Amino acid sequence: MQFDFRALAQHHRRQTKHLFDVVMMDPPWKLSSSDPTRGVTIAYQTMTDAQISSMDIGCLQEHGYLFIWTINSKFTDSFRLMKGWGYEYCDEICWIKESLKGKLVKGNGFYLQHAKESCLIGKKGSPKFNLKNQLLEDCIFSKRRGQSQKPDEIYDMIETMIPDGYYLEIFGRRNNLRNGWITIGNEL
Numbered sequence: 152m153q154f155d156f157r158a159l160a161q162h163h164r165r166q167t168k169h170l171f172d173v174v175m176m177d178p179p180w181k182l183s184s185s186d187p188t189r190g191v192t193i194a195y196q197t198m199t200d201a202q203i204s205s206m207d208i209g210c211l212q213e214h215g216y217l218f219i220w221t222i223n224s225k226f227t228d229s230f231r232l233m234k235g236w237g238y239e240y241c242d243e244i245c246w247i248k249e250s251l252k253g254k255l256v257k258g259n260g261f262y263l264q265h266a267k268e269s270c271l272i273g274k275k276g277s278p279k280f281n282l283k284n285q286l287l288e289d290c291i292f293s294k295r296r297g298q299s300q301k302p303d304e305i306y307d308m309i310e311t312m313i314p315d316g317y318y319l320e321i322f323g324r325r326n327n328l329r330n331g332w333i334t335i336g337n338e339l
Contacts, residue, residue: 154335156207163317163333171211171333172278172316173309175218175270177301178203178232179322180225196337200228209236211319214276218244218309220301221269223260229271238273245269246302248295256295270305280313287312300326 160170181197208217217238221229233240246268248256257264293302306329309318320327323334 154206157210159319159335160210167317169317170213170215171319172215172280172313173218173318174208174211174215174321175220175305175309175319176208176321177220178225180222180228182222182224204232204235208232208321209238209275212275214278215274216241216278216280216313217273217275218305219271219273221271223265223269226269226271233271233273236273236275238275240271241274242272242289243269244272244289244291244305244308246291246293246305249292251294268301278313280316296326300324306332 164170179197180203181199217233217236219229219233230240248258248266248268250256255266257266287308291302291304291308293304310316310331318332320329320332320334321336323332323336324338327336328334
């Protein structure tokens with residue numbers, strides 16, 4: 152994804168006098184070769200860790216929170232990305248995936264079959280909203296829908312934690328569009 156994040160940050164600051172309070176992203180991790188021997192073939196354009204790391208995400212916030220979706224095999228990379236962009240890890244939200252019948256939806260993992268995805272939370276600077284004052288649960292139990300489609304509950308949770316904020320979603324898709332959020336992605 153080629154995008155001028157610095158220009159977006161400057162434009163947003165001119166329009167609102169602020170940078171973003173929240174940045175949420177679901178990086179299109181490159182998980183395997185184009186001909187995987189296990190798992191599923193991914194039906195969207197992926198990026199290498201180096202390509203994701205080179206994105207100028209840090210310029211979008213001086214004080215705020217980064218929510219980054221990750222899978223078990225990318226935990227270390229996600230922490231490295233956060234640190235490189237100027238964030239400190241502060242918490243995690245776990246999405247337990249359910250089928251339409253309410254059973255766990257198990258996906259491919261290396262050692263275990265995973266029925267969850269994690270959304271790591273990073274903090275930058277001194278955000279005006281202190282998540283320590285929140286009493287929200289750290290798990291979302293929600294039906295799995297389309298490939299890479301995240302639960303609507305994550306938006307409700309973020310908007311409760313950081314009310315009336317400036318919200319940005321990176322790598323969004325049509326099924327992620329939400330009022331009050333700026334969404335960018337190559338599949339819009």
